Amino acid sequence: MNVIIFYFSSTGNTFKVAEYASRKLKKLGAKVELFNMENGTPPEISVYDKVGFAYPVHAFNAPQIVLRFASAIKPTQANKPLFILKTSGEPLRMNDVSSLKLVSILKRKGLTLKNEYHYIMPYAIIFRHTEAEAYRMYETAKKLIEIDSRAIYAGKCEKISRVPFGGALSFIMRIEQFGSKINGRLYRVNKTRCVKCMKCADNCPVGNIGVKNGKITFGGKCLLCTRCAFFCPTDAIRIGLFNGWRVNGAYSFSQPEKAERNAHPNYCKKSYLKYYREAEEKIASEEDCGNQ
Ligand SMILES: Cc1cc2nc3c(=O)[nH]c(=O)nc-3n(C[C@H](O)[C@H](O)[C@H](O)COP(=O)(O)O)c2cc1C
Structure with a gap:
């Protein structure tokens, strides 16, 4: 199986996710290419069996550079499966609508959405997550990616439900561009x-x-x-x-020896806890399946 993953990553989070997915897909037997969308003209997609797009959510949308790249893709006659891997700093359901415009552009290119996954990674704007949180986020994402890569490889369709009227808000927020x-x-x-x-x-x-x-x-x-x-x-x-x-300085993504002060301990606290709880349930149910 030939797979290409197009990615854009401003501060490295999405690259980590795309790279990990590529490693997992390769382990399953796929031939995977990672293509940085900053590197200009899109290659011919007809030669691939599956196409992936990985991006960071920007103001409840895919970044402009991603939409521009998608628009420049040459359409393919054959209908190809599309998978989306997105990262964002907070686990708000509104982030789920960020792919609407991208999916509609790619549909016209002959790519049909089959799988979509959302991973929480530390903020590159608004405020700095602690190293302990960044570590937990990436470790959680890696376990989810392992499960999600198996679904992508097996051709199992897994989509995200959209919040009502989310499309309208996502459209309004495109003013950010x-x-x-x-x-x-x-x-x-x-x-x-x-x-x-x-x-x-x-x-x-x-x-x-x-x-x-x-x-x-x-x-x-x-x-x-x-x-x-x-x-x-x-x-x-x-x-x-x-x-x-402004957030300055790369995250180490390793477990810190000393705890740091959390600048915003209550910010979206319930949503983060829900994200971790659902992730742990998904990981545990997969482990149970493996043990049966
Ligand atoms: C301009 C901008 C807008 C963002 N908007 C959102 C947003 O709407 N929702 C969210 O959860 N995170 C938002 N984020 C946070 C990023 O999606 C998050 O930090 C992401 O993992 C960064 O990935 P990258 O390092 O691959 O660029 C935004 C970041 C930037 C720079």
Whole structure:
């Protein structure tokens, strides 16, 4: 079985998920290619048996770069199964509608949704999850991915139900895709902190960061993916109107030796607990099946 997984990942979470799924599918016997959507023109999809899309939820939608990439795919005559792997910082049901636009674009390309999975991974914006939470999220995601990869490989159809009127809210929230361009022009660099390593410019997925007269400049193509600020080694980048939501520094995804203070211990607490409870139930029922 030939599988391709197209992924976009601004701060690495979705890449981790896509890469783990690729490893699991390979273990089951599939030949899997991982394709970064930042790398330009989509390849011919007709040669693959299954096509996967992995993306981080941005304002209850798939990021603009993902929609643009999907639109550039050459349609295939044969109807191919599509699977979606998405990550998001919070377990709100609203995130489930984020794939609606993407699925409708891909349907016109000859790809029909068969499997869709949602994994909670630490926030790249709003606030920083603790290392202990990031570790728990990734460990949970890996166990779920192992189960979900088996379903994808076996051709078992598994879809997510949508919240009522979610499509309308997701449509309204697509305003973020225009707003991010305006906000991008408000990005600034803290001159005393900046060491001109140019990591921000080198890493920007849309080439929006440049240098003019020795100064770092921001153009009008920003996706608000926050990668520049997240990976800045000196936390020198200010992300315009959303600066209060800036998160800086990669997560280690390992179990911390010392507990850290949780900045927002009650934020969506019930939803996170529900996510973990449902995940543990799914993992336990799969383990029971394996033992029978
Ligand atoms: C601009 C932006 C918008 C986001 N919107 C949402 C959202 O609507 N819902 C949510 O749960 N997480 C949201 N997130 C959090 C990301 O989906 C989450 O951190 C994701 O795992 C990041 O994956 P990545 O590292 O692959 O980019 C948003 C992040 C960014 C940068």
